[in-house]
Amino acid sequence: MEQLKHVEGRTLVFVQKKHQASWFCRKLRKDFEIAATEIHGDRSQPQREKALSDFRNGVCDIMVATDVAARVSV
Secondary structure, eight states, X not given: OOOOBOOSSOEEEEOSSXXXXXXXXXXXXXXXOXXXXXXXXXXXXXXXXXXXXXXXXXXXXXXXEOGGGGGXXX
């Protein structure tokens, strides 16, 4: 996998629907080469925990989320 661009700081983006989170995250990765992750109701608990860990540790600079993220400590 190629190296993705690093952006200064971290950003949490909220969207209304699961498919919007997936679409936006794919766009960031593919079109803008930005390290991004997503968290929503269709992700398994281990996937959610990995996304949160990557976001907290700076592996991903942007997390796109539905209201699922509002229930966890970011």
